[in-house]
Amino acid sequence: MANTLIELKCGHKLLVNLPDDIKIKAAIIQNYKNQLCPKCRRQKEQALQEAKKLRMDSIAKLCPPLVHQDKKIIKHAEKIRHDKLSGLDDMFDKLSRVHGFSSIQEEHTFNHYRNRTIARFCKQDDVLWWLNHQTSPIESMIDELKEKTFVIEGQVFHENDK
Ligand SMILES: [Zn+2]
Structure with missing residues (x-):
């Protein structure tokens, strides 16, 4: 030794x-x-947590309050929505940090996809939908919320447009 x-x-x-x-x-x-020292590791974790909090704050602003007669149900559904959005944000955050971007264009496309997907989650204002998706994997929820587009006589329609 x-x-x-x-x-x-x-x-x-x-x-x-x-x-x-x-x-x-x-x-x-x-x-x-390949490791950071304990002090640098703590600093890095803290910086990641702060960035996460900022992202979740701005995501929360995109989510309108849910509506239902029962306040308990609203609270429960909003908790599910928050957890799913947090998982979705983690997924995008991990993707961007692990893979990086080869060009500004690629980063732009990624951010566009990320923001659009998050916006679709936030736009889902059906309390029961959230309750029903408590145990759903995030990937299948992304699929479910994808807009189905179709073209009729040269015009583009989105199935989920309201
Ligand atoms: Zn260090």
């Missing part, structure tokens, strides 16, 4: 007691090189 100073992904250094076996040592060092 020997104490070795390893430079982490964030540039900070960490003193680690490493075994003598060269293979194991190399694997441990490689693992550390």
Whole structure:
């Protein structure tokens, strides 16, 4: 065993007691090189949480209050709606962070798709629809809310247009 100073992904250094076996040592060092130090990790998590909160605040502004005689049912449906929108936002956030964008055009298209999908969720104002989708996977809800377009005599119609 020997104490070795390893430079982490964030540039900070960490003193680690490493075994003598060269293979194991190399694997441990490689693992550390891909990590952030605890302080940088905390900062990164905090920044992600703050960004998430900002996104959810702006999504909430797109969602009109649900209407039903029973306030308990409204509360329940709004909780489901919030959780589904949060999951939807996580999905898009993960996609954009894992894959990145090869061009501004690609980013623009992605954001357009993201915003349109979120808007469709927010536009769904049927309390029962939300209650019925409590356990539905988000992917199937996206599919269900997709506008079906069809063309009649050169004019485009959206099935979900109200
Ligand atoms: Zn660090």
